[in-house]
Amino acid sequence: MSKKTMSRRDFMGTAAAVAAFTVVPRHVLGGAGQTPPSEKLNIAGIGVGGQGGSDLNALSSQNIVALCDADWRQAGGAFKRYPNARKYKDFREMLDKEDKNIDAVIVATPDHVHAVASIAAIKRGKHVYCEKPLTHSVYEARMVAEAAREHKVATQMGNQGQAGEEVRLLCETIWDGAIGQVREVHVWTDRPLNGINKVYWPQGVDRPKETPPVPETLDWDLWLGPAPYRPYHPCYLPFVWRGWWDFGTGALGDIGCHSLDPVFRALKLGHPTSVEACCTLVNNETYPVASRVTYEFPAREDLAPVRLHWYDGGMKPPRPPELEDGRRWDTNGALYIGEKGKIYGGRLLPESRQREYGKPPQKLERSPGHHQEWINACKGGKPAGSNFDHAGLLAQVVLLGNVALRPELREKLTRAKLQWDGVNMKFTNMPEANEFLRREYRQGWAL
Amino acid sequence: MKESGDSKTVKRSSGLSRREFVGVAATVGAFTFVPRYVLARSGQSPPSEKLNIAGIGFGGRGAGDLAEVGSENIAALCDVDEKYAAGVFKQYPKAKKYRDFRVMLDKEGRNIDAVVIATPDHTHAVIAMTAIKMGKHVYCEKPLTHSIWEARQLTEAARKAKVATQLGNQGQASESTRLVCEFIRAGAIGQVREVHSWCNRYISPRGIDRPKETPAVPETLDWDLWLGPAQPRPYHPCYHPFAWRGWWDFGTGVLGDIGCHQLDPIFRALKLGYPLSVEACCSGVNDETAPLASIIRYEFGARGDLVPVTLTWYDGGLMPPRPAELEDGRRFGDADDNLCVGDKGKMLGHRLIPESRSKEFGKPPEVLPRSPGHHKEWLSACKGGKPAGSNFDWAGPLTEVVLLGNIAIRMSQKLYETGLKLYYDGPNMKITNLPEANKYIRDEYRQGWDLSV
Numbered sequence A: 001m002s003k004k005t006m007s008r009r010d011f012m013g014t015a016a017a018v019a020a021f022t023v024v025p026r027h028v029l030g031g032a033g034q035t036p037p038s039e040k041l042n043i044a045g046i047g048v049g050g051q052g053g054s055d056l057n058a059l060s061s062q063n064i065v066a067l068c069d070a071d072w073r074q075a076g077g078a079f080k081r082y083p084n085a086r087k088y089k090d091f092r093e094m095l096d097k098e099d100k101n102i103d104a105v106i107v108a109t110p111d112h113v114h115a116v117a118s119i120a121a122i123k124r125g126k127h128v129y130c131e132k133p134l135t136h137s138v139y140e141a142r143m144v145a146e147a148a149r150e151h152k153v154a155t156q157m158g159n160q161g162q163a164g165e166e167v168r169l170l171c172e173t174i175w176d177g178a179i180g181q182v183r184e185v186h187v188w189t190d191r192p193l194n195g196i197n198k199v200y201w202p203q204g205v206d207r208p209k210e211t212p213p214v215p216e217t218l219d220w221d222l223w224l225g226p227a228p229y230r231p232y233h234p235c236y237l238p239f240v241w242r243g244w245w246d247f248g249t250g251a252l253g254d255i256g257c258h259s260l261d262p263v264f265r266a267l268k269l270g271h272p273t274s275v276e277a278c279c280t281l282v283n284n285e286t287y288p289v290a291s292r293v294t295y296e297f298p299a300r301e302d303l304a305p306v307r308l309h310w311y312d313g314g315m316k317p318p319r320p321p322e323l324e325d326g327r328r329w330d331t332n333g334a335l336y337i338g339e340k341g342k343i344y345g346g347r348l349l350p351e352s353r354q355r356e357y358g359k360p361p362q363k364l365e366r367s368p369g370h371h372q373e374w375i376n377a378c379k380g381g382k383p384a385g386s387n388f389d390h391a392g393l394l395a396q397v398v399l400l401g402n403v404a405l406r407p408e409l410r411e412k413l414t415r416a417k418l419q420w421d422g423v424n425m426k427f428t429n430m431p432e433a434n435e436f437l438r439r440e441y442r443q444g445w446a447l
Numbered sequence B: 001m002k003e004s005g006d007s008k009t010v011k012r013s014s015g016l017s018r019r020e021f022v023g024v025a026a027t028v029g030a031f032t033f034v035p036r037y038v039l040a041r042s043g044q045s046p047p048s049e050k051l052n053i054a055g056i057g058f059g060g061r062g063a064g065d066l067a068e069v070g071s072e073n074i075a076a077l078c079d080v081d082e083k084y085a086a087g088v089f090k091q092y093p094k095a096k097k098y099r100d101f102r103v104m105l106d107k108e109g110r111n112i113d114a115v116v117i118a119t120p121d122h123t124h125a126v127i128a129m130t131a132i133k134m135g136k137h138v139y140c141e142k143p144l145t146h147s148i149w150e151a152r153q154l155t156e157a158a159r160k161a162k163v164a165t166q167l168g169n170q171g172q173a174s175e176s177t178r179l180v181c182e183f184i185r186a187g188a189i190g191q192v193r194e195v196h197s198w199c200n201r202y203i204s205p206r207g208i209d210r211p212k213e214t215p216a217v218p219e220t221l222d223w224d225l226w227l228g229p230a231q232p233r234p235y236h237p238c239y240h241p242f243a244w245r246g247w248w249d250f251g252t253g254v255l256g257d258i259g260c261h262q263l264d265p266i267f268r269a270l271k272l273g274y275p276l277s278v279e280a281c282c283s284g285v286n287d288e289t290a291p292l293a294s295i296i297r298y299e300f301g302a303r304g305d306l307v308p309v310t311l312t313w314y315d316g317g318l319m320p321p322r323p324a325e326l327e328d329g330r331r332f333g334d335a336d337d338n339l340c341v342g343d344k345g346k347m348l349g350h351r352l353i354p355e356s357r358s359k360e361f362g363k364p365p366e367v368l369p370r371s372p373g374h375h376k377e378w379l380s381a382c383k384g385g386k387p388a389g390s391n392f393d394w395a396g397p398l399t400e401v402v403l404l405g406n407i408a409i410r411m412s413q414k415l416y417e418t419g420l421k422l423y424y425d426g427p428n429m430k431i432t433n434l435p436e437a438n439k440y441i442r443d444e445y446r447q448g449w450d451l452s453v
Helices: A008-012 A014-018 A051-058 A076-081 A091-098 A111-123 A138-151 A165-175 A220-224 A250-259 A261-267 A351-357 A370-378 A388-403 A431-437 B018-027 B061-068 B082-091 B101-108 B121-133 B148-161 B175-185 B223-227 B253-262 B264-270 B355-361 B374-382 B392-410 B412-418 B435-440
Strands: A042-046 A063-068 A086-088 A104-107 A127-130 A155-157 A182-188 A274-279 A291-297 A306-312 A333-338 A341-344 A347-349 A418-421 B052-056 B073-078 B096-098 B114-117 B137-140 B165-167 B192-199 B277-282 B294-300 B309-315 B337-342 B345-348 B351-353 B422-425
Touching (some): A042 A111, A051 A076, A051 A104, A086 A091, A091 A111, A104 A111, A111 A127, A111 A138, A127 A370, A127 A388, A138 A388, A155 A388, A165 A333, A165 A341, A182 A261, A250 A306, A250 A388, A261 A333, A261 A388, A274 A388, A347 A351, A388 A418, A388 A431, B052 B061, B061 B082, B061 B114, B061 B374, B073 B082, B073 B101, B096 B101, B165 B374, B165 B392, B175 B264, B175 B337, B175 B345, B253 B264, B253 B294, B253 B392, B264 B337, B277 B392, B277 B412, B294 B392, B351 B355, B392 B412, B392 B435
Parallel strands (some): A042 A063, A042 A104, A063 A086, A104 A127, B052 B114, B114 B137, B137 B165, B192 B309
Antiparallel strands (some): A182 A333, A274 A291, A291 A306, A333 A341, B294 B309, B337 B345, B345 B351
């Protein structure tokens, strides 16, 4: 790779080439909700029980004015911490009633509600912080990103690692040519496993037959949101919805937007040209227990084509011979294979090579913090690092991998990999795969 | 199987004779094939006479094996489950029936020449050893044994007793296996550094825990005999019939079930011996059952002028990415297959890819003798013919390497914590860098069972 400096602006805007797009600083915008830096934002939380609670805490320097959750038991902790915030079950009602009072929302619902909640807020000119993955489907990710661009709101996806030092060092090391051209990257997570012997949430299971009563504290219909109706069962919530096709996005959706983000930045990836996958037995209820997804990216200017391999459920690539005995080959990790070396855990292999190399020249601006980036953007500062122009593309690519895992396509996919036309958002060699880019909403729900 | 560095039987790229082909495995120790006709033991049948064969464990795969040797006399049958065995008992009304193989071998010792063993993996060794020590020829289903140590003991015992042996990996007798060898030896894909082998057969439930219920043992089943040398546990239908394959105490997972079939041509073609190292990753580990999915990687050192090889095994639905050389529309996956990656090309199964390359190359020169059939090989070996293609000198070491992969799975947590892969000293049957892994080399038998019967 030629030594090429990349400005902060490039770094934030890697994804911005998907269309003619210019980052418009907040201060030139005249939308409602434009808050001067000295003032506090009024923020509403949608989905505040799990990660949403942590996001609220990270934003507690601002005013938390309203909280919304379909599950009031799960939301109990957040309700207690913000006693002055008004409480809602239905985000549509909240946005209606609080429209004049709020500048921004945090969306941390299950994946299947991200898009409808985000777009509803965006259309009202609210800034949006949305948990990863940005959406549940490829189509939704594109729609949300387009809406945010159109309404010129400040956005940030919840992949907080993007604000860290590690990703900057990685980019700078690779851009410095430390491992030469990178043609192959392996990224893996143990999820849905938690380590080697435990699980975070089940996958590879069937829909339960029992239909226990819905807890009084839960509005099941609202929790389902745009997803097809099914009876309540505790196997879906809290948290364990991640394994279900209708609600979550599996291990890839959960972790991909975190751990593939550095690959996208360092290698300036856009849309892939193909995707393929293999996995354990999969049904149309839950994601498989383990999978491997492989994306192929074309050359980007002077950067060589890249094959990106994703593994989950305990699968990973072999230990590279350069990794010294005694160094852990982690349950979550990334390995960059360049023509002149390898990077694992953000460090050149072997360790002697890293020591010899030292640090790359610093070219990228450091972040004030992931949530702070968004606060600044909401107040007219620069776009946040994982604004939806970046995050929308990243989420689309991540979610493409799940299409390649669909049980309905497994047989067909033994004959070819999926060829992807990113610009037109369609598979070119297997039209039936396109139906999994988007799904039908329940009546009464739309983007 | 040849050990790395020992070049005694490796003839360089000049084609391999029938003798070498069946005898590639024959170099672990000073060993010469002694044709059956020079042996003067009881049970030695001239080619014209029928063998008297006893079948042990035939509810499942064993029935097929018996049918394959149906040209001979099926003199006795033994199974611990009368109900499961009933169909086969009926098929051979003249055969004497037993539950306990020890009683059968005791009583029928003079009447039988050979045994066919198709019990669950954990009883292969004790049965085969008993038969071998009585001078009986042995056909044993794959994998040869449940542990590496057992495989070594059987191999040595069979060699010493000079009985005719064959493992139930019938693919070894196929045209496909010969083509794989002949393509590679003809240099069709150059030096092979990388092999991917996958199998997504379901075999039986895995990734589960031991049941808590203790249903009554069916009257038709002798549970204690079914357990054999394994540690006692209450009966449950989750073990028998067939479902034992997923349980570490009885079966050997998908790798054990299929590895001896599928890796066999690779071992022959690349003259693999013991690996230098092995590592594994999998979809969760427990001490009861094999994982739902795993990837196991073996590294083999150079063998003569053959370069080092990384062999990757995938099961549970995992497999390598589709090779760019494979044309759209051609099937890849949802099956068992091997992909050999050479420095001059790739071969999927026994076909060069892409198809244009296959057409251009044509067929490799035929240098290996063809087989009369897997079971026939054994029958003719029993009657003084050449050793069968998967005789225990070959099958023992092959099984050892296959079973080593399971040790890497069982050591996953420790390998993760220590940041290691397993380094293996094949000749000495020892994992050299993580001594506690060696406990999986040999099973602890229940009292009353050993291999020295």
